[in-house]
Amino acid sequence: MEVRDHQLIIVGAGPAGLCAALYAARSEIDAVLIDPGPAGGQLLLTDRVDDYPGIKTIGGMELADAMAEHAESFGMKLTRGTVKSIERDSEGRFLAETAEGDTYRAPAVIMTAGGTHKLLNAPGEAEYAGRGVSYCAICDGAFFKGERIAVIGGGDAAVEEGEFLTRYAEKLYVIHRRDEFRAQKMLQDHLLGNPKVEVIWDTVVDEIVGQPTGVSGLKLRNVKTGHESELDVSGVFIFIGFTPNTGSLKEHVDHDESGYIVTDGDMRTSIPGLFAAGDLRSQLVRQITTAVGDATTAVFAAERYLKERSAARDTSENGSEGQTETMMESNA
Ligand code: NAP
Numbered sequence: 001m002e003v004r005d006h007q008l009i010i011v012g013a014g015p016a017g018l019c020a021a022l023y024a025a026r027s028e029i030d031a032v033l034i035d036p037g038p039a040g041g042q043l044l045l046t047d048r049v050d051d052y053p054g055i056k057t058i059g060g061m062e063l064a065d066a067m068a069e070h071a072e073s074f075g076m077k078l079t080r081g082t083v084k085s086i087e088r089d090s091e092g093r094f095l096a097e098t099a100e101g102d103t104y105r106a107p108a109v110i111m112t113a114g115g116t117h118k119l120l121n122a123p124g125e126a127e128y129a130g131r132g133v134s135y136c137a138i139c140d141g142a143f144f145k146g147e148r149i150a151v152i153g154g155g156d157a158a159v160e161e162g163e164f165l166t167r168y169a170e171k172l173y174v175i176h177r178r179d180e181f182r183a184q185k186m187l188q189d190h191l192l193g194n195p196k197v198e199v200i201w202d203t204v205v206d207e208i209v210g211q212p213t214g215v216s217g218l219k220l221r222n223v224k225t226g227h228e229s230e231l232d233v234s235g236v237f238i239f240i241g242f243t244p245n246t247g248s249l250k251e252h253v254d255h256d257e258s259g260y261i262v263t264d265g266d267m268r269t270s271i272p273g274l275f276a277a278g279d280l281r282s283q284l285v286r287q288i289t290t291a292v293g294d295a296t297t298a299v300f301a302a303e304r305y306l307k308e309r310s311a312a313r314d315t316s317e318n319g320s321e322g323q324t325e326t327m328m329e330s331n332a
Helices: 015-026 039-047 058-073 137-144 158-163 184-194 288-317 323-331
Strands: 003-005 009-013 031-035 078-080 083-088 094-100 101-105 108-112 114-119 147-154 172-173 196-202 205-210 213-224 228-232 235-238 241-244 272-277
Touching: 009 015, 009 101, 009 288, 015 031, 015 039, 015 172, 031 101, 039 058, 039 137, 039 235, 058 078, 083 272, 094 108, 108 288, 137 158, 137 235, 147 158, 158 184, 158 235, 184 196, 184 213, 213 235, 235 323, 272 288
Parallel strands: 003 101, 009 031, 009 108, 031 078, 108 272, 147 172, 147 235, 172 196
Antiparallel strands: 083 094, 094 101, 114 241, 205 213, 213 228
């Protein structure tokens, strides 16, 4: 088995990963950024970004390309691969194995793998996935020109992507399980100001129904009154949050009750040498701005970790029993 050695492995090329790769390259750290797809992460599924300071409005893909080009100009090494396991060897180095059969080794890792869309787990969801059930407005919205469609959820993604879908839909229903959105006020105002939009409050989807050709409607239930109803739609877009992509970590790492990785202010996790940045980190908000901020801190903390580890190993080789590294690990 060929092992590729680096100083730092960065897992996931969304905004956090690209920013980490940029700073690592600038600092002349030998880093590899691993991602299965083209660079950009969630940006590739985002129509428009209008809250990135200094840029009034920009397409998600355009911003992804700009970030990737910027990091490349500093010498970012981006490699295709799906990291399936991350384990430590006896020397405390991380071994990252990809589904494609490659193995990368480094004393430090920054996890920037983001999250995966949560499933509604309603009957019909899996059956009609790709035939009317979608998790990406940009990818699939245009298939529903002039049709009646529904969005499920009440967070930023549901409200923002819902507004995007009004350009195609004849009528857009937003179905939310409570009587208020958690989305940012400005996003809500844009959505609610659109005459094509109707919000169905306090309501859950009991079933997604359809025909061989695809989705034809939803069975709904009002959670306050128990009233059941049916809604004719040909598409349903589900935006009910994220599950953090932490499954590749084979060793226990401290996380919150929803599975998001807990870090300190320097993005250090409970495992020495393992840092986390962006959407998979436990924090109040998950924005592009917070992702790149996290990533910047993580790179400088990782660089410090690498220097301290290397100094501790030198000391150890010179006979002082590796005290520095032991101290450093107990502080992490
Ligand atoms: P989110 O903020 O966690 O919102 C999920 C929504 O789905 C909530 O309204 C929740 O209802 C609802 N929900 C959860 N489970 C459900 C279920 N089983 N059935 C029905 N409804 C369910 O997730 P998100 O909107 O995907 O956003 C994820 C993160 O990315 C957030 O931090 C968000 O701020 C950020 N983001 C930001 C932007 C932006 O700034 N432009 C855009 C997209 C995402 P309750 O409200 O009742 O819990």
